[in-house]
Amino acid sequence: MAEIFSLEYPQSLGVYDQYSDAQKAVDYLSDHEFPVQNVLIVGTELKQVERVTGRLTWGRVLSAGAASGAWLGLFIGLILSIFAEGESVLVTVLGGLAFGIVFGVISGALGYGATRGQRDFSSVQKVVATKYEVLVEHKFLADGQALLAKQPGAASNPFA
Template identity: 65%
Template sequence: MAQIFSLEYPQSLGVHDDYETAQKAVDHLSDHGFPVESVLIVGTDLKQLERVTGRLTWGRVLLSGVLGGAWFGLLIGLLLGIFAAEGEWLNAVLTGVLLGVVWGAIIAAVGYATTRGRRDFSSVKTILPSKYELLVEHKHLARGQELLASMPGGTTSF
């Protein structure tokens, strides 16, 4: 799979401030018959962002475990219900949900207890690039620069 992300002697075709302008540049190249399969969009200057979404308490942790376990138990119960004897379908589903609730609460409680208060908040993480660089195989560099220079409102910096 790494081979699909490699180019033969890559050269910089330009740097963009956001993904949309990098995408527009590649689309412009494509519209003019450029071999876009030799282009790579690379996010650079990566930043990790973490948004704190709330405070964790035992109540929230257990509720989250119960709800997640119930969904998983429902899935398992429905799958087992397919193979259950006639009239036993509902029992299989209810048993799956009940076991999911119990195990979801236990697993959530054990996970929270092991942190010993070191992380009493919930959050969502993402990684965002600051810039997007277009790389192209060396043999197509001149043609790519020529096409991007003719692009209306081009914001590429070389």
């Protein structure tokens, strides 16, 4: 599988600020019968972006733990209820739900308590590229450069 994301002797056809520009360049190559199976678009100059989504309090932590635990407990209760008979089906589902809530609250409290107030906010993180480089197998470099030079609206020097 790793071979699909590599080229033998990659050469740069261009560096773009936006992924959509790199994608347009490859699409242009494809429209002109260029062997695009020899092309990679590589995100470079990576940065991590963290979006703060809210303030954490004990109430939020415990309620989030209870909610996620409830889903887990409900799932386990439903699976176990397959093997139960009669009225014990409802008892099994409700027991799983209760166990899940307790487990979620305890695990949430332990996790939050371990931070000792050093991270009192919730967030989501993402790694993003700030540049996108179009690489091509070395034997197709000249043809790719010639085609991209003719691309309408192309940057004056995409090879920078």
